[in-house]
Amino acid sequence: MKLIVVQFFIISLLFTSSFFALSSVDSSCGEKCNVRCSKNDRKHEECIKDCNICCEKCNCVPSGTYGNKDECPCYRDIKNSKGGPKCP
Template sequence: MAAGSPFCDSKCGVRCSEAGRKDRCLRFCGICCEKCNCVPSGTYGNKDECPCYRDLKNSKGTAKCP
């Protein structure tokens, strides 16, 4: 697995700190962070801080980013 940027790693570490499936959360958060260069604050919600992150969808049309 490719290493993310230190910015994304630290932001996603906080974002996923309470996730039930931390490895999955970190993977998707990292993808979203690399695309958007932004991760919402806190462990849940606050997605309006990062419209790009909020609006990314997966192939099923549901939110991609944790």
């Protein structure tokens, strides 16, 4: 019985720690993408979605609301299905 309780406790700790690590990355991307998309010509929801995808892949978002993509070459170089820039 003690072994089952210990196993459950260890599994719970691992799950909880991985959940907090993922949520901290998401919130960081979300805040940066909200700034990035605040003055975007595209639909706001679409901009946020694309920005979050790019942020998760590259772990960075250029500063400001436009340009500055040289700050994050990975973000700059992601292309959409038509060959244009994916990231706002």
